[in-house]
Amino acid sequence: MSLSLADVLAVLRRRWYLILVGLLVTVGLGWAATTFKPPDYTARGLVLLVPSQATVGEGGNPLLALAGLDLPARVLVAYFSSDAAQQQFAKAAPDAEIVVTMEESTRGPVIAIDVKDPTPDGATGTLRLVADAIPPNLARLQGEVGAPASTEVSSLELAMDEKAKIDRSDSTRVLIMAIGLGLAGTAFLTFAVDGMILQTSQARKRRAARATGDDAGEEGGDAADTPDVVEPTSDVPDPIRLEPPAANRNIRQSGTSASLPSARSSSPPEHSPSDSPTHWALPDAGTASIDVLSGMPVPSGRTTSSEESVERRG
Structure with missing residues (x-):
């Protein structure tokens, strides 16, 4: 995501x-x-190998005869890089880091000594210790190979730091x-x-929502289980009274009026079967008549509700 x-x-x-x-x-x-x-402190020194007087010749310049000294310089660097030499220096400077290499910036027999130590005095002191160890070890190596004394190579310090530099890289x-x-x-x-x-x-919100939904479902189930109670009402609608329309006020009454029983009479009125029901004849309506009780037109020959009522009462 x-x-x-x-x-x-x-x-x-x-x-x-x-x-x-x-x-x-x-x-x-x-x-x-x-x-x-x-931070650490570093010190650096450069040592140059110089050819013998016999190699240069009388009146010659030693710097012009440096071409053949690259191999002796590399042999000396190999010795100082060995474990035996490093152990000897470690006894004198246990906290120092010593690196002896060839100075690749020049095309001559120049040996570079780089020392790193936690203290400035330790750095400069260790540098001096290594630089002082180069001449005797160079003479020892030449003596071991049987080189004549007149042809032995010597060393010359080109540069040597007198004051250590602070190193904050680590x-x-x-x-x-x-x-x-x-x-x-x-x-x-x-x-x-x-x-x-x-x-x-x-x-937490989902649990609350589910709990709310469950409560709502239980309330809905309770409401569904409870039957609806219809309360009785005392309001009884008034009966509808039908009156002839105003346009039919000129209706002509046909037949004999029948006397309707009064609702307040204790006994029904006497009625003769020969009495005819009351009809209202519409002008230009043929033989159609209107029932008084219902107010609806009744075709000719059909018994009206008033007749049926009179007959039932008779």
Whole structure:
């Protein structure tokens, strides 16, 4: 999952306190790196091999006869780089780091001595120790091979540091590693804690939503199980009274009016079968008539509701 710049800034705003703690820890790591890994001091010296007087000749220039001294210089460098020589120097300077090489910047028999030590005095002292060991070891090597004394090669110090130089390369490297570790740990811890908090919050919300849904479902089930109770009402609608339309006020009454029984009479009125029901004849409506009780037109020959009512009462 890729995070945009807005997402990263949002995480940094939410977890600023973790970033503050991580920065403090990073500062502590940097301080520890500079304390437990102090800077080193270096000293450098150059030694030149010089040919013998017999090789140069009387009145000759030794610097013009350096071409054949590259091989003796490399033999001497190989000896100082051996374990036997390094062990001898380690006894005198246990904390020093000694490197003896050929100076590749020149095309002559120049030997470079590089010394690194935790203290400036240790660096310069070890450099002097190695430089002083070159002449006797050079003479010993020539004596072992049986070289005549008149042809022996000698050494000359070209340059030798009198004051050590501070070297912060190792301490800077350790400091960068400590700061990088602190920042990486801070970023990882911040995003990891933010992710866990968000997941916990979302899980809590989902559980709350499920609990709310279950409660709503139980309430709905209870409501569905409860039957609806219809409360009786005392409001009884008034009966509909039908009246002839205003346009039919000129309806002519046909037949004999029948007397309807009164609702307040205790006994039904007497009725003769020969009494005819009351009809309202529509003008120009042929033989159609209107039932008084229903107010609807009744075709000719059909018994109206008033007749049926009279007959039932008779």
